[in-house]
Amino acid sequence: MRGLLKLSRAIDALNEWVAGKVIWLVLVVTLISAGNAIVRKLFNISSNGWLEIQWYLFSAIFLLCAGYALLRNAHVRIDIVVGRFGPRVAAWIDILGTLLFLFPATALVIYLSWDVFLEAWRSGERSANQGGLIFWPARLLVPLGFSLLWLQGVSELIKRLGFLSGHYVPQEVHDGPRDEEALAEDIRRARGLQGDAQ
Amino acid sequence: MIAFLTENIAPIMFGSMVLLLLLGYPVAFSLAACGIIFGVLGIQLDLLPASLFQAMPDRIWGVMSNDTMLAIPFFTFMGLILERSGMAEDLLETVGQLFGPIRGGLAFAVVLVGAMLAATTGVVAASVISMGLISLPIMLRYGYDKRLASGVITASGTLAQIIPPSLVLIVMADQLGKSVGDMYKGAFVPGFVLTGLYLLYVFGVTVVRPKWAPALPPEARTLREADGSAGLRSLGVLLVLSIASTLAFLHTSLPAAIMSFMRHDTVESLGLDEHIVLGMAAWSIIAYACAASNHAFKLGLLSNMAERFTFVLIPPLALIFLVLGTIFLGIATPTEGGAMGASGALLMALLRKRLDRKQLRQAMESTARLTTFVVFILIGSRLFSLAFYGVNGHLWVEHLLVNMPGGQLGFLIFVNVLIFVLAFFLDFFELSFIVIPLLAPVAEKLGIDLIWFGVLLGINMQTSFMHPPFGFALFFLRSVAPKAVKTADIYWGAVPFVLIQIIMVALVIAFPQLVSAGLDKGPAVDLDKVQIILQDSDAPLAAESAPSESSADASAPSAEDAGNDALMRQLGAK
Numbered sequence: 001m002r003g004l005l006k007l008s009r010a011i012d013a014l015n016e017w018v019a020g021k022v023i024w025l026v027l028v029v030t031l032i033s034a035g036n037a038i039v040r041k042l043f044n045i046s047s048n049g050w051l052e053i054q055w056y057l058f059s060a061i062f063l064l065c066a067g068y069a070l071l072r073n074a075h076v077r078i079d080i081v082v083g084r085f086g087p088r089v090a091a092w093i094d095i096l097g098t099l100l101f102l103f104p105a106t107a108l109v110i111y112l113s114w115d116v117f118l119e120a121w122r123s124g125e126r127s128a129n130q131g132g133l134i135f136w137p138a139r140l141l142v143p144l145g146f147s148l149l150w151l152q153g154v155s156e157l158i159k160r161l162g163f164l165s166g167h168y169v170p171q172e173v174h175d176g177p178r179d180e181e182a183l184a185e186d187i188r189r190a191r192g193l194q195g196d197a198q
Numbered sequence: 199m200i201a202f203l204t205e206n207i208a209p210i211m212f213g214s215m216v217l218l219l220l221l222g223y224p225v226a227f228s229l230a231a232c233g234i235i236f237g238v239l240g241i242q243l244d245l246l247p248a249s250l251f252q253a254m255p256d257r258i259w260g261v262m263s264n265d266t267m268l269a270i271p272f273f274t275f276m277g278l279i280l281e282r283s284g285m286a287e288d289l290l291e292t293v294g295q296l297f298g299p300i301r302g303g304l305a306f307a308v309v310l311v312g313a314m315l316a317a318t319t320g321v322v323a324a325s326v327i328s329m330g331l332i333s334l335p336i337m338l339r340y341g342y343d344k345r346l347a348s349g350v351i352t353a354s355g356t357l358a359q360i361i362p363p364s365l366v367l368i369v370m371a372d373q374l375g376k377s378v379g380d381m382y383k384g385a386f387v388p389g390f391v392l393t394g395l396y397l398l399y400v401f402g403v404t405v406v407r408p409k410w411a412p413a414l415p416p417e418a419r420t421l422r423e424a425d426g427s428a429g430l431r432s433l434g435v436l437l438v439l440s441i442a443s444t445l446a447f448l449h450t451s452l453p454a455a456i457m458s459f460m461r462h463d464t465v466e467s468l469g470l471d472e473h474i475v476l477g478m479a480a481w482s483i484i485a486y487a488c489a490a491s492n493h494a495f496k497l498g499l500l501s502n503m504a505e506r507f508t509f510v511l512i513p514p515l516a517l518i519f520l521v522l523g524t525i526f527l528g529i530a531t532p533t534e535g536g537a538m539g540a541s542g543a544l545l546m547a548l549l550r551k552r553l554d555r556k557q558l559r560q561a562m563e564s565t566a567r568l569t570t571f572v573v574f575i576l577i578g579s580r581l582f583s584l585a586f587y588g589v590n591g592h593l594w595v596e597h598l599l600v601n602m603p604g605g606q607l608g609f610l611i612f613v614n615v616l617i618f619v620l621a622f623f624l625d626f627f628e629l630s631f632i633v634i635p636l637l638a639p640v641a642e643k644l645g646i647d648l649i650w651f652g653v654l655l656g657i658n659m660q661t662s663f664m665h666p667p668f669g670f671a672l673f674f675l676r677s678v679a680p681k682a683v684k685t686a687d688i689y690w691g692a693v694p695f696v697l698i699q700i701i702m703v704a705l706v707i708a709f710p711q712l713v714s715a716g717l718d719k720g721p722a723v724d725l726d727k728v729q730i731i732l733q734d735s736d737a738p739l740a741a742e743s744a745p746s747e748s749s750a751d752a753s754a755p756s757a758e759d760a761g762n763d764a765l766m767r768q769l770g771a772k
Contacts, residue, residue, distance in 0.1 A: 019566065023559070030272060030537050033272065034538045037531075038538070055263050058262070061271065062570040065567065076625065077223060097227065100231065101227045102231075108254065109255070113255045184678050
């Protein structure tokens, strides 16, 4: 179990690291899109390459952060039924969900999209638009992102098993709106308000 | 057994999906797995082609290259940056000061600021938290009814859902196959009518139960002149003067010249909406210039209130222009508008020195996380629909709903009741990705305008934030409200506004003009696609029109040429 938990920590660290880099693409794609819009308006020039790079980056954000989002428990759930049964049931649901839902789905996508990537790589497939970009980097994002997601599934599985067998204590409780708490804290500090809320 | 399965695979698949989702595993993966399980089953039963799953990478590719969804990170990022910029708090304080001394004034201020924040993207959670921290304590201190105070705050916070530019409308546009721009235009009037209904309710309360919403005593006014006056006259003079000069500006030929430049085309006359947008922009600039020069040169011509009001109000107005104005004028696509809005918000936050590296990281991280989970639900639902459509599930839903008694109206009532009930349990992303795609084809078949349909459902889904006990807005308010406000107060406070929401849904059903009034008449051009088309068609159009210019009959443009011109203008206009 200890070795497995080590593996789980390594996977978590990997996805944290990837996301830590990838989130900067949010800023990059925003500036590219705004810059492209302004240049297009003022000088009436643009190229399809600049348009396509936007959705490449957009895809990179959500595909490469997929594992990280699972780590942070950001993928939304409908937990009104199961939420009532306590952490052990929740852990069992996650184990079954990972084995029966997540693993087959990610495996299938990785398998199928890898072929598509190889095909794009070999043929040098390009966008049909004039001045469009070459496709293979975007095609590669799919198996890459789903592999990170699959890996994170392995890590979550280990953590749930560790929790059930008493080897692992969940460090963070992910059920609170942490962003919102941070915002409220920020506002209180900036405005010098008392934190007399619950 | 097998025969039964083959006959009823669509309803069985649908039922299984509901059960799997209720297990509480992330929706995106449950949906995808459900699609795969039934895909395999369908292939085994010879209902589906063996090559079914080959289409999966294509489905994902379709989501990736989706220009509409690209607007989601932009608007999210904009909203997250703005919530850290202190703009909301400044607005609440200043507008509260302005309206506070009239009866129900603080509640009016909350509704108005809520609408304004909503028009700058607005994140429901952020609006509710700002209002809960800034306005709620003041309202309570001066004797507002707790339920009224908390109800007004939750409801005004949720305006961000329906007043463009909102995320739910982007998702809805994507699911209904309509342009985001049209969705925004359609939601514009209903959004403000709804704001009006909230104001009307507050006004009604001040008449029937004046004690629930008292006027602030004069000493509560902190923004005042040295001599103790409120400085309202100065604000009035500033408003009158700036509006007068704006009207004068609109009568010159400048607006047409500006539009011509922006669209790279000669624009001779402007429509009403263009006048409104340009007028707002000009007014902001004039008022800001007055206040700024008064401040910089210490002219002392304006009261504190007038100066503060202008400084606080103009930046959000400028952002609204940058985003909604450019989209409505057809200068930018919604995606570009979102990107420019986010850049503008960044600039504003930097100028106010309200953004450090940590907060920027936080905003980017939250944006990435939200984008990821939203897009993944979409991917999950596409993989689900791959098999569900394969077994003709959509036809099954259609048969079920098309034959509803009451035709269009019956269908609309049924759908709205359904969404209203589901909204107790599901949030709007889940509703829009799972339920809407099933309903849209039926609505279309019944001859229902999809923009109208989308706006209607958007208003309805807004209630999902207010429904006790799961409504998110209630939850966020609870997290910042003082202990004196009981959870039951927050729940009961939301009830009148949920009723207003239902009235609004009924109004939009009864008066489709509310939605269609905002839409352009004439040939519909898909706002989101035009940018691409423009580039692709630039060259051929130019090539085509060149020979006809040099033709003998140069003075009278050929019909073809005129057609091209019209097309170009249309493309440029959008």
